[in-house]
Amino acid sequence: MNASSSPLYAKRRRRNVITIALAYGATGFGLSWLVVILAVLLWEGFSGLSLAVFTEMTPPPGSAGGLLNPIAGSLVMTVIAVLIGTPLGILAGTYMAEYGRYDRLTTIVRFINDILLSAPSIVVGLFIYEVMVAQMGHFSGWAGAVSLAVIVVPVVVRTTEDMLVLVPDTLREAAASIGLPRSLMIRRVAYRAARAGMITGVLLAVARISGETAPLLFTALNNQFWSLNLNAPVASLPVVIFQFALSPYRDWQKLAWTGALIITLAVLALSIIARILAAQRKTS
């Protein structure tokens, strides 16, 4: 009775109420951005969504058109980037989890990989510009795909290592006890046990690169026309959005919003599928 009316007690209670209110407020603040951004995207992008967006080329200012060539360019470069980056990432992750789990090399690679994971993507663009574009003398789709692959690698390395470490050692011992060589044990037993997690990693990597703009700006550049020639500049959805959004033409800006909606829906779908896969792994 006495304690509850003391000024100290009242002060502590007041402070507690204020901070709890702040915590609720902060959460509402954080979540509201997701709602606001998605709402604006749907509002601005949905009205421009039509069949023409997927069947026509990017238009010159003032006429109607679609986003077929950047969508195709993005898809091709993403596929190539995944084809290059995934095997490399899985092999590196395999070494770190299976062969050299306590190696010095593994410790260093893990540290460097974690830094590459958050390194500015524009620097990756400069790197590929220096080693590919400057050497070849022109911008190209290959350079764009390779710069995306450089971003895929650390994501896949990280998830592969994490997932393989979670595979119980009893599985490995069982495989070894029937005389399976180590490389076969890894490929036939460990990979199979960690498959869902590794696929999740690849999906997350695809989600990451499908919105990447900075590394493409001066590797793949852009292309107004239909071209899947990877030795020439290739259009990509993010770069077209960048160019169109900053243009003064109303119909280009409209297409930029539609493109933004397509990318966001694709990325959100990918990350939700990845999450469901990861959750299934946990429950099974």
Add this chain to the structure above:
Amino acid sequence: MLSTGRRSVVDVALQGSGISAVHFDRAKVLQRLRMGDVVFRHLTRAAAITVLVILGGIIVSLIWGSLPALRTFGVSFLYEEVWNPVTEKFGAIAPIYGTVVTSFIAMLIAVPVGLFIAMFLTELCPMWLRRPIGIAIELLAGIPSIIYGIWGLFVFAPFLQQTLQPFLISLFGQIPVLSTLFAGPPYGIGVFTAGLILAIMVLPFITSISRDVFEAVPPVLKEAAYGLGCTTWEVARYVVLPYTRVGVIGGIMLGLGRALGETMAVTFVIGNAHRISGSLLAPGTTISATIANEFTEAVGDLYTSALIALGLILFVITFIVLAIARLLLLRLNARVGG
């Protein structure tokens, strides 16, 4: 027993190679398996080393590319403000200033908000709501930065221009230091807007790492504090935060690394003006925005080289920040593990 064991190995091996299991030479097959083992091991090792090679390649190519600019301008490149492609005079201090200031604004907002959200998720939120809210915050991290850019340019900047910025200008107009920081006219785009958008972008990183380290606090410690009659705030402030300090700082540094290197969202809203203005509301530029805006239009080796030198500075700064972040988080993991 031994022979069946061996047969199974050989069968598995042959399954992949497509040779019929009827005719085989056991010694040969075992020899091949051994070879396969060695090859696979070296292949994985080479892939792991490739990760190091990528980092090395980035560093070497950036240094190589920036040599002409660094030779021409020397150390003065770091503190000169002039950026003139026509006379080919370049200095990096304006973009460096922009990068540092936008990131600072971002952290100023995102750190307290992120910590409060993490506190909400670990202490206050009902169990059934924790996963959905956590996922929603992480989806915020998944939205590509170009989306933040286009949204910032068309929606957020005009909104700020009409509401928050005039309010700040009139609010701080009479106060000595703040009146310079928030001197007018409200452009909408500028350093302040870029900082706010960065804050929204790094918020999920800080939140999810803080939540993870908060969850690692042994319940016994918290229960003991609650048992003594501590309030939720006191538990968070005097038990959870001191226990997780290293991890929280690691998470903050990770968010800072992201903010420093963020390109597209900033490029849209910063205004790309190569000058240092006393007012936060004025247009400015950052390292990444300068590169994104000017690289494809850069004519002349010196101009290109100056931009690559900017990239090198950015990489060095983010590398140091991210390395500190990882070392702190590693130290935390070692402690939790041991």
